[in-house]
Amino acid sequence: SSSSSVTGTTTSLPNNLGDGLLDVVISASPENPPLSLFVLHQFLSKQYSVIAKSHIHSSVKGVPENLCTIFHNGGSGARMDHQIGLTLMWKNVPLGPTMMVSANTQSPVHGEANIARYMARLLNQLYENLDITMVTEIDNWIEQSNKQLINGSSKEKAAMMRSLNSHLGRSDWLVGSDVSLADICVWAALQQTKQGDSAPSNVKKWLKVCNDRNEFKTVLSHL
Amino acid sequence: MKLVASRANVPIGALLTVEHLPAKLCVEVTWGDINDLRDGDKSFNVTSSLSICRYLGRMASGSKLYGSSAIERTEIDHWLDFSCGYVSCSTQFNNALSHLDKVLGPITYLVADTLTIADFAIWEALRVNQEWNKQVNNGIAPVNVTRYYNHLSNLPKFLKVTKSLPKVEMKSQESVK
Numbered sequence: 001s002s003s004s005s006v007t008g009t010t011t012s013l014p015n016n017l018g019d020g021l022l023d024v025v026i027s028a029s030p031e032n033p034p035l036s037l038f039v040l041h042q043f044l045s046k047q048y049s050v051i052a053k054s055h056i057h058s059s060v061k062g063v064p065e066n067l068c069t070i071f072h073n074g075g076s077g078a079r080m081d082h083q084i085g086l087t088l089m090w091k092n093v094p095l096g097p098t099m100m101v102s103a104n105t106q107s108p109v110h111g112e113a114n115i116a117r118y119m120a121r122l123l124n125q126l127y128e129n130l131d132i133t134m135v136t137e138i139d140n141w142i143e144q145s146n147k148q149l150i151n152g153s154s155k156e157k158a159a160m161m162r163s164l165n166s167h168l169g170r171s172d173w174l175v176g177s178d179v180s181l182a183d184i185c186v187w188a189a190l191q192q193t194k195q196g197d198s199a200p201s202n203v204k205k206w207l208k209v210c211n212d213r214n215e216f217k218t219v220l221s222h223l
Numbered sequence: 224m225k226l227v228a229s230r231a232n233v234p235i236g237a238l239l240t241v242e243h244l245p246a247k248l249c250v251e252v253t254w255g256d257i258n259d260l261r262d263g264d265k266s267f268n269v270t271s272s273l274s275i276c277r278y279l280g281r282m283a284s285g286s287k288l289y290g291s292s293a294i295e296r297t298e299i300d301h302w303l304d305f306s307c308g309y310v311s312c313s314t315q316f317n318n319a320l321s322h323l324d325k326v327l328g329p330i331t332y333l334v335a336d337t338l339t340i341a342d343f344a345i346w347e348a349l350r351v352n353q354e355w356n357k358q359v360n361n362g363i364a365p366v367n368v369t370r371y372y373n374h375l376s377n378l379p380k381f382l383k384v385t386k387s388l389p390k391v392e393m394k395s396q397e398s399v400k
Contacts, residue, residue: 101294107326107333109301117300121293128296132281136269139277 017048017122021080026115027089028097030063034112035188035219037088037097038070040119040126042215044084045073047123051082057091070222084122113142113185120181127181137175141182149189157193161200168202172209183210191223224248224262224282226275227255230389234258234272235350236306236343238387240279242380243338245286250279254389272347273303276340287337298334302341306348316354324365331374346375 028034044050054071056063071088079085099109099118109115120127128135148160164186167174174182187210190196196207210216226241228234237258241250258270260278269278280289280299290296309319323345326333333341349355349372358364359372375381 099297106294106298107301109297111301111304114297114300114304118293118297121296128293132278133267135281136267136274136278139274140268143274 017083021082022084022122023087023101024085024118025087025089025100026097027057027091027093027099028112029093030060030067030090032096032192033067033070034097034115035191035223036112036116036184037119038219038222039184039188039215040116040123041071041086042218043123043126044086044119046215048083049081050084050086051077051079052086052088054088054090057089059092060090063090066222070219111146112188113146116181116185116188117142120184125178126184130176130180134175134180138180138182141174142185145186145189149186149193149195157195161195161203165200165202168206172206179210179213187216224250224260226250226252227257227259227261228252229256229258230254231256232258233388234275235347235384235388236272236340237275237279238384239343239346239381240276240288240340242384243286243288243343244279244283248279248283273307273344276303276343280340287335288340290335290339295335295339299339299341302333303344306341306344310345310348310352313354316352320355320358320365320368324367327367327371331371342375346372346381 026034026037028037041050041052050073052071052073054068056068067090071086095110097110097112097115099115100106101109101118109118117127127138130138144160144163148156152160164174171177173179174186183206187207190199190203190207196204199207211220226234226237228238238252241252244250258272258275260267260269260275267278269275277289280286283289290299305319309315309322312319330336332338333345349368355364359369364372376385
């Protein structure tokens with residue numbers, strides 16, 4: 001339950017999974033696979049019954065086999081018996097991944113980070129149901145990661161790496177005492193931009209802790 | 224709660240959010256050098272207009288300022304990114320405007336048929352954009368975005384915030400004419 005007082009500590013949303021299947025369609029380019037989505041798919045599958053499928057649009061040629069199998073499960077059973085249906089369409093999306101949930105009332109959501117926010121909002125423990133100061137810190141890491149790790153100059157990348165390293169010297173996770181959406185998004189950004197191998201020691205140690213968790217390990221085994 | 228609003232970098236969206244908060248959430252606004260949101264001695268380390276909008280929108284649970292479902296909230300995030308990305312990027316501005324014009328065709332507000340921080344952020348991004356002001360003055364701005372922008376500009380709470388902005392900001396607006 002949420003508190004609306006000035007010192008309120010929770011920002012929880014009502015549970016959004018109604019009756020029937022929640023149908024989510026995501027488009028992404030095979031050149032830039034949305035790794036945060038793959039990890040969140042693993043988290044979602046622990047809490048909900050999820051059916052995931054991927055399709056290759058005719059405009060794209062040669063999606064690597066491993067990328068097709070990463071997002072494919074639940075071949076058996078009726079689609080409508082599941083709570084969440086995730087459909088990943090591999091196609092060329094120049095402005096980055098897009099997501100549609102309800103085509104009648106919604107305009108497309110752009111950006112891997114915003115898609116990740118949506119997935120995390122469906123879960124209990126990674127994002128919006130945490131303390132409001134923690135949620136704000138998570139948003140801050142996501143924003144920094146977009147601006148500096150993914151789109152930044154080499155100088156900005158190095159600066160972000162230093163702030164990650166000093167932060168992770170003091171704590172095991174980026175926000176709070178457990179994995180959160182911040183860890184997932186920053187982990188994905190480091191993998192996508194191949195900055196993990198050259199990372200300083202505290203960042204490497206944290207990457208290893210992530211990689212040892214089942215949700216990340218499963219995704220890595222497909223890459 | 225206390226919001227220090229920067230005179231040099233006016234957080235217009237955040238000021239609009241303050242104006243739309245439920246009565247029980249009281250935020251005192253003062254002017255200063257950098258944006259800062261405080262609750263007693265506690266600073267929240269939120270300094271950009273967008274993060275202040277998000278923070279206050281979350282505090283105002285029960286209001287619809289930051290949407291009332293996971294997808295509404297995510298659509299709002301999309302528009303916040305859009306306001307500081309495409310709309311504020313000179314090479315993308317015209318593409319951003321035509322996208323916005325298409326989306327706004329059949330609707331009054333960006334998300335969920337009601338005012339949200341998405342509208343505050345987009346209105347702020349347009350208001351401070353010289354290219355937008357030029358297009359409006361020359362009568363060549365896209366019709367749906369113009370209707371949307373003028374509608375918001377004339378709402379009492381938007382008028383109140385516009386009036387409260389520091390003189391420096393108003394001067395630069397006048398020089399656009």
